[in-house]
Amino acid sequence: MVVCLQVQIHRISLGTSFWPGEQLQHSSFSGSAKHEKHRNLSLVCVSNMREFDQTALVSAGKYLQNASTISEAISLVKKHLHQGSTIDSYMYVDVLQRCFKHKDLTSVKQVHDCILKSGMDQNPYVANKLMRVYIRCGKVQDARHVFDKLVKKNVFNWTTMIGGYAEHGRPADAIEVYNQMRQEGGRPNEVTYLSILKACACPVGLKWGKEIHAHISHGGFRSDVPVQTALVNMYAKSGSIKDARLVFDEMAERNVITWNVMIGGLAQHGFGQEAFSLFLQMQEEGFVPDSTTYLSILTATACSSAGALGWVKEVHRHAVKAGFDSDMRVCNALVHVYSKSGSVDDARLVFEGMLDRDVISWSAMIGGLAQNGCGHEAFSLFLKMQREGVIPNVTTYVSILTASASAGALEWVKQVHNHARKAGLGSDFRVCNALVHMYAKSGSIDDARLVFDQMSVRNVFTWNAMIGGLAQHGCGQEAFSLFLRMRREGVVPDAITYMSILNASASTGALGWVKEVHRQAVQAGLDSDVRVGNALVHMYCKTGSISDARLMFDGMVERDVITWTAMISGLAQNECGQEAFSLFLQMQREGFIPVATTYASILNVCTSTGLAMVEEI
């Protein structure tokens, strides 16, 4: 006790600037006579320790060391508060940090209460700590309350509040605080800019991000590498990869993080080849890729495009050479992207070579197998992971339940469902969505419906899975009534819903309500979606209304090979061989490569109209 008191005394004698609330509440010390203060305090210390206990400054950590639990620490704080002793900022911060360590929000509230009683809520340092703790516990509103009550805010307080909103994906609130800061004459520093740019790193943040870019340029942060890197990141994440590249190219100085941000941005926008070029360039310029570089470039978006496998293998070779083949996260990413780029064998090789595997490794491999037509192997691995003591999570279940349909799948899907039930995930919304989808896909529309009916919460995916399943099973009427019920329940259909319901319509051949769905799709502004358009062309052909199909086809802004094939098949089946054939030629003139179904349709035309056309093919 004496030791820590002396520390405090020393601080006073050196004239350390104290926040008013930290000064002795019951002492007569003030102003000038430092030596007198020291002498008086020393006298108190020596002559009457008991009396001093009640009035002296309580030094933070050392005093609280005696408290082994949070409640003991809080009791001590309360005791001192009750006795009228002043509790300094260190002590509050110490006890707040203990609360945070144990994620004990109830205790935080109690400390907050003491802080209010002692008036320390106006201490920017204490207030900042309190805000941070609230933010880290997910209580941004409580942090905001502390912030709003703070009369004199410093740059830390502003930045913490902005950063809190950034962490919780609330760009509009972050901007509001940032603007308020500027209006009140606060001067953002580099950390403030990092925080606000993080908040704006999302599609809705772009318009604000651009404004902040201007502030940064005028504020003298043009050569600040972290701030400029944050700008690159903001543009990349908000969808403006061109602006990201512009900022990146203009930077006079960069570090590994800058390169990672730019590479990751390009990869996430599907520019895999460009990301790979930059990956090579950074090394030419003497930068050594770290694990984040590999994680950034190995994203599914970049790696699942045509021709990606070549450079993915090249990146893999670099990773091995640099020793990252023992980095679990890098290997997990490799398993994932190899599966996505269609090389499940490479994925398997990486997976089997891994020394350590976590739930992500297993889920990535299981998902990769499931989606590449190896459902049974995926299921075996799902059982194996559990034998090895790794517990499947929601993603594992969703991964395995998005398998491609294969013979005998229903049997293992039921077993997976059982496992999910036992794991307490049987009614998880995401798992249920995947179950509805998978049951329908593997042939049991009844099981799909059972899961669907038992769900308490449904979203558009749930409805789509069920409607699509019914449509595929030829239950057009049921699909259509479910579509109507979905609308009655206020769920807004998306392109997939219209696509599914149109497939169901085609199977029933009822032109009347097909036209009604078309009308609704137009109303929803989804008739320009290529998938909906394709379904409409297909459906009009099926119902025999070739003129409606052609009208739809001609009006489509975007067409793909499915559009052309649907129209050609429709014409062929409706005895319009000549028109089908000319469209077949036009399709190729426009650069579309016919697929097997296209050829099948056109060959049908040829057999019925004579062999002359075959030679032209």
Next chain:
DNA sequence: TTAGGGTTAG
């Protein structure tokens, strides 16, 4: 004393 740019599984 406090605020802090990038990162893997559906």
